[in-house]
Amino acid sequence: MVFEIxxxxxxxxxxxxxxxxxxxxxxxxxxxxxxxxGFEGDIPNRPIIAMEVYDAEPSGWPxxxxxxxxxxxxxxxxxxxxxxxxxGADAICLKLTRIAPDGENQGPEEAAELxxxxxxxxxxxxxxxxxxxxxxxxEVMKRVSERNADSNILMGWAEExxxxxxxxxxxxYNNNVISLNQLDVNIAxxxxxxxxxxxxxxxxxxxxxxxxxxxxxLEYCHSAMERLKIAALLQDDKMTQMPIINDIAPEVxxxxxxxxxxxxxxxxxxxxxxxxxxEAISCMSLLISGSNILVMRHPGAVSLxxxxxxxxx
Amino acid sequence: MALSGLDIFKKLPKTNCKDCGFPTCLAxxxxxxxxxxxxxxxxxxSEEAKxxxxxxxxxxVLKVEVGSGDQSFIVGEETVMFRHDRxxxxxxxxxxxxxxxxxxxxxxxxxxxxxxxxxERVGETLTINAVCIKNSSGDRSKFLDAVSKVSSLTGKPxxxxxxxxxTLKEAAEKFKDRRPLIHAAKKDNIEVFExxxxxxxxxxxxxxxxxxxxxxxxxKLREAGVKNVVIDAGTRDLKSDFVNQxxxxxxxxxxxxxxxxxxxxxxxxxxxxxxxxEALIASLFxxxxxxxxxxxxxxxxxxxxxxxxxxxxYTDPRRPMQVxxxxxxxxxxxxxxxxxxxxxxxxxxxxxxxxxxxSKVPSWLLVMNVEGQSVLTAWAAGKFVPELIAQFVKKSGxxxxxxxxxxxxPGYVAQLQGELEDELGEGWKISVGPxxxxxxxxxxxxxxxx
Numbered sequence: 001m002v003f004e005i006x007x008x009x010x011x012x013x014x015x016x017x018x019x020x021x022x023x024x025x026x027x028x029x030x031x032x033x034x035x036x037x038g039f040e041g042d043i044p045n046r047p048i049i050a051m052e053v054y055d056a057e058p059s060g061w062p063x064x065x066x067x068x069x070x071x072x073x074x075x076x077x078x079x080x081x082x083x084x085x086x087x088g089a090d091a092i093c094l095k096l097t098r099i100a101p102d103g104e105n106q107g108p109e110e111a112a113e114l115x116x117x118x119x120x121x122x123x124x125x126x127x128x129x130x131x132x133x134x135x136x137x138x139e140v141m142k143r144v145s146e147r148n149a150d151s152n153i154l155m156g157w158a159e160e161x162x163x164x165x166x167x168x169x170x171x172x173y174n175n176n177v178i179s180l181n182q183l184d185v186n187i188a189x190x191x192x193x194x195x196x197x198x199x200x201x202x203x204x205x206x207x208x209x210x211x212x213x214x215x216x217x218l219e220y221c222h223s224a225m226e227r228l229k230i231a232a233l234l235q236d237d238k239m240t241q242m243p244i245i246n247d248i249a250p251e252v253x254x255x256x257x258x259x260x261x262x263x264x265x266x267x268x269x270x271x272x273x274x275x276x277x278x279e280a281i282s283c284m285s286l287l288i289s290g291s292n293i294l295v296m297r298h299p300g301a302v303s304l305x306x307x308x309x310x311x312x313x
Numbered sequence: 314m315a316l317s318g319l320d321i322f323k324k325l326p327k328t329n330c331k332d333c334g335f336p337t338c339l340a341x342x343x344x345x346x347x348x349x350x351x352x353x354x355x356x357x358x359s360e361e362a363k364x365x366x367x368x369x370x371x372x373x374v375l376k377v378e379v380g381s382g383d384q385s386f387i388v389g390e391e392t393v394m395f396r397h398d399r400x401x402x403x404x405x406x407x408x409x410x411x412x413x414x415x416x417x418x419x420x421x422x423x424x425x426x427x428x429x430x431x432x433e434r435v436g437e438t439l440t441i442n443a444v445c446i447k448n449s450s451g452d453r454s455k456f457l458d459a460v461s462k463v464s465s466l467t468g469k470p471x472x473x474x475x476x477x478x479x480t481l482k483e484a485a486e487k488f489k490d491r492r493p494l495i496h497a498a499k500k501d502n503i504e505v506f507e508x509x510x511x512x513x514x515x516x517x518x519x520x521x522x523x524x525x526x527x528x529x530x531x532x533k534l535r536e537a538g539v540k541n542v543v544i545d546a547g548t549r550d551l552k553s554d555f556v557n558q559x560x561x562x563x564x565x566x567x568x569x570x571x572x573x574x575x576x577x578x579x580x581x582x583x584x585x586x587x588x589x590x591e592a593l594i595a596s597l598f599x600x601x602x603x604x605x606x607x608x609x610x611x612x613x614x615x616x617x618x619x620x621x622x623x624x625x626x627y628t629d630p631r632r633p634m635q636v637x638x639x640x641x642x643x644x645x646x647x648x649x650x651x652x653x654x655x656x657x658x659x660x661x662x663x664x665x666x667x668x669x670x671x672s673k674v675p676s677w678l679l680v681m682n683v684e685g686q687s688v689l690t691a692w693a694a695g696k697f698v699p700e701l702i703a704q705f706v707k708k709s710g711x712x713x714x715x716x717x718x719x720x721x722x723p724g725y726v727a728q729l730q731g732e733l734e735d736e737l738g739e740g741w742k743i744s745v746g747p748x749x750x751x752x753x754x755x756x757x758x759x760x761x762x763x
Contacts, residue, residue, distance in 0.1 A: 002525060003523075003524045003525050003528060003560075003564075005556070005559075005560040005563065005564075006560070006563040006564055006567050006568050036552075036555060037559070039556055060671070212660075214618060214621060214622055214625065215434075215618075215621045215625065215663070216660065216663050216664060216667070217660045217663075217664075218622070218625050219396070219625040219626055219628055219630070220660075222396075222600070222625075222626070223395070223396055223397040223630060226395050226396075226397060227395075227397055230395070254667070254671070255667055256667060256670055256671075257617075257618075257621075266613075267432070267613055267617070268613055268614070268617050269612055269613030269614030269615070269616075269617060270612075270613075270614045271614075273588075273589070273612075273614040273615075274613075274614035274617065274618065276589060277589060277592050277593075277614060277615060277618045277619075278618050280589065280592075280593055281592065281593065281596045281618050281619070281622050284593050284596050284597055285596065285600060285622065285626075288597060288600055288601060289600075300589070304589050304590065304593060305593075307590065308551075308590070308593055308594075308597075311551045311552060312551060312552055312555060313552075
């Protein structure tokens with residue numbers, strides 16, 4: 001006898017999301033099978049790794065990760081290039097922290113100018129996340145989209161209470177939008193319906209399931225993503241077929257299990273190695289549950305995850 | 314093959330007595346067929362029917378117990394592909410390798426180290442489950458010596474790995490009281506392993522180069538009545554091993570393929586020399602169907618995150634994880650430190666306590682038992698309401714610990730402020746904290762400065 005693997009028959013596939021233009025363009029998504037189930041269907045594009053760049057020196061990072069970026073903390077352009085040239089980032093995820101109203105309250109123009117400068121100095125796609133209240137983010141992204149017209153950047157984020165401004169900004173200038181949902185399949189679908197009803201093409205949307213890290217609710221994220229992918233692929237639910245982005249780095253690097261030293265917690269082992277494992281295991285879990293874009297921080301974890309993807313594809 | 318609801322119905326009393334909690338015997342039978350209830354729920358079912366139904370109602374992945382005494386572990390009994398479909402049942406068992414060509418001191422250190430690994434988290438104790446002893450020397454007496462040494466140092470279950478069936482036979486006979494797992498039967502020596510299982514009762518690993526070969530062996534073992542079987546379909550190549558794990562689980566769960574309906578063992582320690590990669594491969598198999606996972610060493614920076622990951626994945630999604638109801642001391646609080654209150658949903662607790670800790674502000678965190686619900690859910694369910702909160706605060710013991718009689722409540726339940734002050738009386742004040750955990754550090758810093 002010859003054993004035959006009981007295969008899923010898929011009715012749907014994940015949308016192709018175009019990031020960047022010209023030589024820097026990459027495609028994300030497009031798969032017609034569950035993660036790494038290449039024996040069941042076509043997986044044309046690899047999951048990609050976007051590495052973080054901040055517009056200001058970040059605070060609260062443990063030395064075990066900040067030491068790789070200290071020389072570029074003050075210069076987002078250099079930081080982005082270092083991520084690409086030295087650490088092999090597939091894309092850059094620029095975090096706009098200075099726009100937060102309870103901080104510097106930087107205006108949209110200045111923030112947008114920075115995104116343009118970073119984009120023009122790299123040969124990889126750009127993802128932009130804002131911090132602060134959603135209204136301020138939307139106001140900033142409007143300008144960001146305008147200043148980066150026709151360049152297929154990916155902008156975060158839209159949520160159910162506030163999606164019109166950012167969707168309009170993306171449509172008007174040919175860019176992409178991240179739809180944020182709190183680990184909930186129905187909310188994710190609802191928001192995608194609202195965005196597409198507004199006229200935004202489904203292939204201009206990526207979904208962010210508000211990722212949670214190892215030990216802090218990772219299993220909720222894992223299962224929410226598996227449900228999204230099953231709905232998309234097996235039930236051909238069009239409103240769940242957007243590629244998934246996981247902004248996981250901040251979730252991993254804020255917990256005490258990566259911040260505490262081995263001297264304080266000898267039973268936890270070497271702090272840096274532990275931190276790399278914390279980020280990489282979180283990412284591995286997200287990959288096998290369906291991540292298309294991972295936003296990562298530690299160069300060691302990035303390298304490991306890239307190798308794991310190579311081995312599994 | 315699993316029986317249909319109708320097949321099961323024929324064997325039930327058909328009295329529709331409702332003692333099982335379902336309106337009719339047929340409804341109960343349908344639930345049984347779907348694996349959603351246990352046969353024991355019917356108090357009237359005959360012994361004969363029980364026996365008939367036992368085989369059919371066995372889970373698609375059979376249960377296998379390894380080891381003896383209170384440290385033995387159970388794997389198998391899985392019924393789904395995805396944890397959200399119901400839940401994963403028995404958490405993957407981690408084993409750490411000891412090689413018989415290590416010297417005595419190395420063996421002793423490794424085993425003691427394995428014994429010492431223990432983490433408390435969310436009311437569970439996380440440990441390594443087993444020691445995997447490998448006949449790396451190829452020498453029989455060395456292997457027996459190593460096994461003997463390990464068995465004297467730990468009560469944890471053992472896994473015996475050797476390429477020589479006779480060595481395994483001797484070791485199994487000698488240590489059968491410990492019920493070790495024996496690795497591995499191959500297609501050319503099945504009879505020896507039938508014998509080992511019959512004479513010692515030890516569970517047996519079947520190793521095939523392909524899934525076809527595995528089926529060939531398990532089929533013969535089934536015919537011989539051997540039930541305690543674990544599958545090693547390992548090529549030690551990550552991609553093929555991943556596909557094999559998915560294929561075996563899918564065949565067992567979706568096609569009721571009994572010949573593949575056994576728990577599996579995987580060997581990340583043999584798949585890479587890089588410890589980080591080993592940890593990642595192990596984590597992949599925690600989520601994707603590895604029942605026993607063999608690791609090369611005890612480095613805490615690898616073991617600790619892996620044990621937490623296993624706990625995450627094997628949490629029952631139908632029941633929220635809970636932490637203990639009590640007063641948690643964070644950053645060494647004193648009698649003037651701020652007091653915060655929240656519910657005992659483990660995620661809520663972890664996130665809030667993490668933020669309080671990060672704030673560096675010494676604080677008291679009151680965690681109230683609301684059966685593991687989040688703040689808003691518990692409030693909506695009438696479990697996190699002024700009267701009950703006041704009762705909890707008074708019996709929590711916080712009143713004896715502080716002078717500053719003021720409690721910070723979560724921003725999402727700001728409406729409780731006035732009523733809770735009334736319920737508490739005795740000069741207690743309530744202040745409203747932020748809605749999101751991320752804002753807690755900023756809030757606490759300015760609060761403590763007041």
